[in-house]
Each structure stands twice: as structure tokens, then as C-alpha cells.
Amino acid sequence: MNSEFIIAVHSLVFLAHRPDGMASSEEIATNVCTNPVRVRKVMSCLRKHGFVDTREGSGGGYRLSREPGDVTLADVYRTLAAGSLAPNWCSGDPQSDCLVGSNMGEVMNAVFCGADQQLERYFESITIGQMLSRVAAMARA
Amino acid sequence: MNSEFIIAVHSLVFLAHRPDGMASSEEIATNVCTNPVRVRKVMSCLRKHGFVDTREGSGGGYRLSREPGDVTLADVYRTLAAGSLAPNWCSGDPQSDCLVGSNMGEVMNAVFCGADQQLERYFESITIGQMLSRVAAMARA
DNA sequence: ATTACTGTAATAATATCAGTTACAGTTATT
DNA sequence: AATAACTGTAACTGATATTATTACAGTAAT
DSSP, X not given: OOHHHHHHHHHHHHHHHSTTSEEOHHHXXXXXXXXXXXXXXXXXXXXXXXXXXXXXXXXXXXXXXXXXXXXXXXXXXXXXXXXXXXXXXXOSOTTOSSHHHHHHHHHHHHHHHHHHHHHHHHHXXXXXXXXXXHHXXXXXX | OOHHHXXXXXXXXXXXXXXXXXXXXXXXXXXXXXXXXXXXHHHHHHHHTTSEEEEOSTTOEEEEOSOGGGOBHHHHHHHHXXXXXXXXXXXXXXXXXXXXXXXXXXXXXXXXXHHHHHHHHHHHTOBHHHHHHHHHHHHHO
């Protein structure tokens, strides 16, 4: 799975966990275990899609702009990783004079579109709020 | 998605399409659009899991050893690409003293295990025989 | 024997992904 | 107004993963 998706989810959960809902790219990067530039790139995308607000300048950072319980992983998936199942590579060749060789690419594509939808449906059932609860439950155990 | 999975599915459909159910690695490679060594590697794996029989030596090649209608994509998936959704990379760090940072890896893992199961369930509903029908339907259209 | 295959390892080429550096723009603080 | 602490991006570098190629031993048909 696309690691930007993971960074995004982790970041959102981290923000949801913060009492004031805020953190800088560096704080997030440390928590996620990656570098701040990558976090900023992902967050920049999340901002454009209305998941977070940004405050530039000193004391700035990111803040959740939606209720954790209202944001599903599917929302994030669609924003950052939609179609990630579809192979970058298509087998076969439309020019082939073989029935299979010439049409497999398209059939395979349809299969993966279906798979992607299936995956989205699953992610639809999990919210950022739930992720936070799960993390907390883990800590108690 | 794992391109070996795609090669495997394409190859099996191609074999199913052959009147005698047989083809050499070179024929398959041409049809799939890749090189014979790769095909042999994938087929070797399929053989070990009982999907095909191999005949070495002159005039040899591969032959489907199960009914196309009985082989699901899930069978192939489990053999060649199971767990492909789970990220190779885990966010966070168990040593972190933050609730989120220390437990997110495990929670994320559980999420992806679920996603993988969801995907398998979907693949369960598609057989090699159906793939062949779809390809044929496409050619008629 | 020769030819046409598979099986597999090793290597080389290529593409993808992640980390780093650099710097312009923004805002709070003093 | 100067400084410090941020975000936003682009460009570059390095690491990693993927794919193709080469090579050769083993097997079976002719």
C-alpha cells in the first residue's frame, strides 16, 4: 500500500489525539518516523481536500478541520491512493491477434476496478476517530 | 498489484483458451508481453501449488491441471500475492512514548489484514473460466 | 546426437520511492 | 524592523525494488 496513505492516516490520528488538535510537520514526522518534508507534502494535499487547516509562520502547523469520527479511511484513500490496486503494467497487447492477448488488459482492468471499489467499501467502515480508539485500547491492554 | 499475480492469471486464462490446454513459456511470454524466464518462474510456482503440470524437454511446456471454472483468482492470489496490501513500511515506533506513535504500527497492520481478507473475498468470486468468458465476450462486442 | 524445452541462479538495467538540501514566503515575538 | 519558527515546493541524491537478460545444467522427443 501507498505509504503516503499511511502517513496521512497516522498524521490525522496524531492530530486527533492532540488536545488542541495541532502539530507541526516536525512533530508529526518524529511521531510517524519519517522526514518533515514528506509530511508537509502529504499534509499539503490533505489541506487542499479540506481535511486540515494550515497555519504558516512561527507557531504554525496543522490542525484537523473535521470531526475525527466523520472522516473515514475511504475519504483519505480516495484523496491519496485511489486506484492503487490497478497495476501500472498491463499484460497483453491490444494489437495481438489472439483473443486472450488482445483483450486481457481490459478485462484485468475491470477486475481491479472492482477490487478497488471493494477496498473502498471496507475503508468506508473505519474512521479516524475509531483508529484513535483502537490505539488507545491497545495502550490499555 | 503484484505483477506476478497478473502474469499468473493471464497465463492460466491463456492455457484455458488453448484447445489442448498447453503452451510453452515462450508462447505465453509473447502473449503476456514479458520474457520467458519470468513466465517460467511464475509457472514454476503455480506447478508447486498444483495449478499446472509441467512437461520438460522437447515439445514440453505447461498444461492446466484443474478445471478453469474451479480455479478462483483468490487461489492464485493466495499463492503469489497474499498480504500484498500490507505495507512494507510501518509508521511509528513501538519505543515511542506517545500513545499514537507506539501503537499505530500494530493498529495499521490489523487494518490491512482486514483489507487483504476483503480483497480475497472479492477474488473468490471470479474464476479463470469466467475470465476467459469475459475476454471472449469482449471480442464479440 | 541434436533440438526444444524447463529450472534456476546471477547479473545488469531500469524504475520507483524516500531522504536531503535549499530557499522563498508567512506569521508571531521581541 | 529584525529574528525565529513555521509551511510550500522544487531539485537533487541515494536507496530499494522491479524487470529483463544471460548463462547453463537438466530432461525428453526425434
